[in-house]
Amino acid sequence: MARIEVNHIRHSYLPNPQKDSDFALKEVHHTFEDGGAYALLGPSGCGKTTLLNIISGLLHPSHGQLLFNGHDVTRLSTQERNIAQVFQFPVIYDTMTVYDNLAFPLRNRRVPETDVDRKVRETLDMIDLASLAKKKARGLTADQKQKISLGRGLVRSDVNAILFDEPLTVIDPHMKWVLRSQLKQLHRRFGYTMVYVTHDQTEALTFADRVVVMYDGEIVQIGTPAELFERPRHTFVGYFIGSPGMNVLPVALEGKTAKLGAQRIELPGVPKADKGAVELGIRPEYVRLGREGMAVQVSKVEDVGRHKVVRANLEGKEIAAVIGEDDEVPAEAKVRFDPAGINIYADSWRVEMGA
Amino acid sequence: MEKTWNNKAWFLVLPVLVLVAFSAVIPLMTVVNYSVQDTFGNNVFFWAGTEWFEELLASDRFWEAMVRNLIFSFIILAIEVPLGIFIALNMPKKGWGVPVCLVLMALPLLIPWNVVGTIWQVFGRNDIGLLGYYINALGIDYNYVQDPIDAWVTVIIMDVWHWTSLVVLLCYAGLVSIPDAFYQAAKIDGASRWAVFRYIQLPKMQRVLLIAVLLRFMDSFMIYTEPFVVTGGGPGNSTTFLSIDLVKTALGQFDLGPAAAMSLVYFLIILLLSWVFYTVMTNYDAER
Numbered sequence: 001m002a003r004i005e006v007n008h009i010r011h012s013y014l015p016n017p018q019k020d021s022d023f024a025l026k027e028v029h030h031t032f033e034d035g036g037a038y039a040l041l042g043p044s045g046c047g048k049t050t051l052l053n054i055i056s057g058l059l060h061p062s063h064g065q066l067l068f069n070g071h072d073v074t075r076l077s078t079q080e081r082n083i084a085q086v087f088q089f090p091v092i093y094d095t096m097t098v099y100d101n102l103a104f105p106l107r108n109r110r111v112p113e114t115d116v117d118r119k120v121r122e123t124l125d126m127i128d129l130a131s132l133a134k135k136k137a138r139g140l141t142a143d144q145k146q147k148i149s150l151g152r153g154l155v156r157s158d159v160n161a162i163l164f165d166e167p168l169t170v171i172d173p174h175m176k177w178v179l180r181s182q183l184k185q186l187h188r189r190f191g192y193t194m195v196y197v198t199h200d201q202t203e204a205l206t207f208a209d210r211v212v213v214m215y216d217g218e219i220v221q222i223g224t225p226a227e228l229f230e231r232p233r234h235t236f237v238g239y240f241i242g243s244p245g246m247n248v249l250p251v252a253l254e255g256k257t258a259k260l261g262a263q264r265i266e267l268p269g270v271p272k273a274d275k276g277a278v279e280l281g282i283r284p285e286y287v288r289l290g291r292e293g294m295a296v297q298v299s300k301v302e303d304v305g306r307h308k309v310v311r312a313n314l315e316g317k318e319i320a321a322v323i324g325e326d327d328e329v330p331a332e333a334k335v336r337f338d339p340a341g342i343n344i345y346a347d348s349w350r351v352e353m354g355a
Numbered sequence: 356m357e358k359t360w361n362n363k364a365w366f367l368v369l370p371v372l373v374l375v376a377f378s379a380v381i382p383l384m385t386v387v388n389y390s391v392q393d394t395f396g397n398n399v400f401f402w403a404g405t406e407w408f409e410e411l412l413a414s415d416r417f418w419e420a421m422v423r424n425l426i427f428s429f430i431i432l433a434i435e436v437p438l439g440i441f442i443a444l445n446m447p448k449k450g451w452g453v454p455v456c457l458v459l460m461a462l463p464l465l466i467p468w469n470v471v472g473t474i475w476q477v478f479g480r481n482d483i484g485l486l487g488y489y490i491n492a493l494g495i496d497y498n499y500v501q502d503p504i505d506a507w508v509t510v511i512i513m514d515v516w517h518w519t520s521l522v523v524l525l526c527y528a529g530l531v532s533i534p535d536a537f538y539q540a541a542k543i544d545g546a547s548r549w550a551v552f553r554y555i556q557l558p559k560m561q562r563v564l565l566i567a568v569l570l571r572f573m574d575s576f577m578i579y580t581e582p583f584v585v586t587g588g589g590p591g592n593s594t595t596f597l598s599i600d601l602v603k604t605a606l607g608q609f610d611l612g613p614a615a616a617m618s619l620v621y622f623l624i625i626l627l628l629s630w631v632f633y634t635v636m637t638n639y640d641a642e643r
Contacts, residue, residue: 058539078542091540093554104554105544152544 001193002068002160004032004055009064011050017062024050025061026217032161034069035191037184039208041198043240047217048197052163055195056083068160085163086153089170090145094138098129101137102151109156123155126182143171150179154186161193168203180207201241213237229283230341235348238281244309244320247287248345251280258344261315263294268339269353276347284309286341287321289329293336298329383622389615407616417617419592420600427507427596428575431514435571436564438515439522444556446527457527460520468517472584475513479585499586503593510582510594517581518571525567529560565639569632573625597621 011025020026025047032038040048053059054066057078066074073081084105093101102120111119124130127147132140137148146167153162164183168176184207187194198204204211205225213221213228213236221233232238238246251258251265253273258265258280265280289310296312296319303325310321310329321335344351390407392400411417446456463471479499481487490497499509533555541551579598582588588595588603595603601621605614 053539056543058542078539079545083543085539085543087536087540089534089536091534091536094558095554104546104550108545108547108550149540152540 001034001191003034003070004161004193004195005065005067005070006030006032006051006055007065007067009051009054009061009066011047011054011059011061011063023062023217025054028064028219030212030219030222032193032195035193037187037194037196037207037209039196039198039204039211040214041201041204041211041240042214043199046214048199048214049165051214052085052165052195052197055161056085056163057081058085082156082158082160083163084153084156084159084161086149086165086167088166090142090149092137092140092145092148094136096137097133098135098137098140098148099124099133101148102155105152105156119155119157123151126154126186127151143175146170147179150183157190159192161195164194164196164198166198167196168198176203183207201243205241213240215240231343231350232281233350235279235281235345238283238343242283242285244284244322246281246283246343247319248279248281249314249317249319251278251344253278253344260294260317263315265294265337265342266339267342267344267353271344271346271351271353273344273346273351279345279348281343281345281350282337282341284320284322286338287319288336288338289321289323289327289333290336291330291332291334293334296333296335298333301329386615386618389611390619391612393612403612407612408620411613411616411620416592416600420595420597423594424576424578424596427511427578428572430511431518431575432568432571434511434515435519435522436568439519439567440526440560440564442519442523443526443530443560444552446523448531457524460523460527463517463520464524466517468580469584471513471517472581475509475516475581476585479509501590503590506586506590506594509585513581513585514575514578518574522567522571525563526560529563530556533559562636562639565632565636569629569636572632573629576625576628 006028009025009028010023012023014022017023028047028051040051042048050059054061057073057076057080061074064074065072068081093104096104099120102123103116106116106119121130124133127150129144129147129151132144137145140148150167153164168179171179180203183194183196186192196204196207198207205228209224210222211225211228212219213234215234215236221228221237223231223233228237228241232241232246235246235248238248249260251260253259253271256267256270258267258278260280271278289312294314296314298310298312299318300311302309302311305325307325308323308327310323310333312319312321312333312335314335319335323329344353391403391405393403393406394400442460446460447453466474478484479487479497481491481498487497487499496502497505499505537555538551541555546554577598578596579602582594582596583599583602586594588599598621601614601617604610604617
């Protein structure tokens with residue numbers, strides 16, 4: 001296991017990158033601690049897979065350094081880095097049996113056959129494929145194949161890190177949950193350094209201790225799931241995490257008050273925003289729907305099972321509010337913002353509020 | 356809805372039935388007709404029964420041509436398949452090299468067969484041929500007109516030159532269909548170059564390779580034009596393959612009966628081999 005330092009890494013797929021927009025990774029500087037479970041979360045094309053491939057050595061960064069336990073590995077090949085990686089779509093060796101597929105990474109490294117057998121059997125039990133060990137891999141279903149891919153990632157115990165690139169995309173929803181909790185258990189048991197790329201917030205939030213949110217080639221926030229939810233550092237994190245995402249409303253500031261059209265909203269403190277476009281962010285969970293506050297026109301109520309999502313119009317802006325499954329929407333609905341859930345953003349970045 | 360049961364659909368397949376009848380069935384029946392009769396021209400026929408077939412199957416000439424043809428097919432497969440795989444593996448996967456390589460590879464396939472024969476016929480001559488002249492100048496005695504071994508070598512090299520591209524293109528198509536993730540996974544798993552070939556590339560090429568072998572086998576088993584232009588089946592009968600022998604019998608000696616019998620046997624062999632290949636391929640597919 002290793003501590004992975006990503007030292008001011010920039011990467012471009014173009015031969016001569018000039019502008020910032022030529023870079024798939026603008027600048028990433030972060031340390032993945034030894035034994036941590038990290039999720040890299042972000043929309044498609046934000047550079048998360050690029051970062052993962054740079055860590056595993058499938059790509060070499062245009063600029064910057066990569067350190068494993070303090071040793072520079074930037075120019076080392078994938079083999080020399082001793083990394084395990086699981087890809088989005090199942091990669092299996094068609095002509096081999098399930099057993100041989102799992103043994104492959106070990107045999108390539110000339111592990112004695114008795115150890116191979118022990119490790120492979122352990123892994124087969126872990127991924128629940130022991131009954132298929134002697135079967136040819138090509139006859140299996142997509143999720144069984146993906147389990148083999150996962151198994152090949154987990155079979156070597158001496159790896160520096162295990163990287164997952166959206167590994168559960170092809171898996172059925174109920175299996176996803178099972179596999180994710182198995183990975184989590186493995187992490188607790190063996191203390192692997194794990195980096196898990198996904199664009200699914202539920203997956204990221206349930207798997208990882210710390211979530212790294214990426215947007216447009218940059219890391220916008222690193223934090224625990226709770227931090228990302230309560231205090232998004234960037235409006236993108238607000239939109240991206242949570243369902244529905246955070247309400248972001250353009251406001252004008254006046255001391256401890258934010259003005260939204262004709263409405264005045266009391267803030268918990270004085271925001272330290274002296275320039276740029278100011279926005280107020282509030283999660284739907286903190287919007288209280290009732291008979292007092294600011295008047296809204298309710299446009300739609302979506303019942304999503306455990307709660308209802310109310311879509312409404314406040315001063316010409318769309319907002320969402322979450323209410324309980326049994327709550328009713330009043331005839332002349334009004335909303336209040338819970339001060340605990342209010343964040344203020346200047347030019348999309350969160351600003352602190354003073355007393 | 357009530358289903359209509361009548362035979363009107365036959366009208367829809369009638370055109371193709373007529374076409375097949377005129378292009379295949381009727382000519383084939385003519386051959387069958389010749390194979391069981393004897394004729395001296397003037398449309399006078401005598402019933403011969405199975406005489407021509409018995410004669411053919413007992414003749415050394417036929418079996419020698421057959422063995423020659425099988426050896427030839429085996430040799431060119433043994434050269435073209437590995438060579439084709441090797442070239443395909445080393446062709447660029449992206450960049451400007453791809454179209455250049457593809458065009459270069461396709462060139463031999465675009466040349467008419469008798470032109471290929473002519474090219475090599477001239478190329479190998481030891482008076483004016485670039486190849487023949489310089490090989491002799493190096494002190495190696497090479498003369499495809501007189502030496503059977505030299506004639507074989509020439510015909511085989513010509514076939515390799517002409518047809519390896521086909522194997523290359525088919526294998527290349529198989530190779531480029533392999534997603535990058537497989538190579539990446541192999542790197543992660545620490546696979547050697549050989550293991551990548553053995554466990555990723557070869558299995559992915561298996562299907563196209565089967566087709567390549569089938570095509571090359573059938574083509575080489577029916578080969579006529581190129582060796583005929585280069586050696587005319589000689590020296591002696593040393594490069595007389597089945598179809599050259601057939602044409603000699605039919606048009607050279609004008610023995611229509613024996614030639615027809617030979618055509619039918621030849622046809623049955625090809626049919627049998629095609630069936631074997633087809634069965635192997637469909638079984639392979641079913642297994643997948």
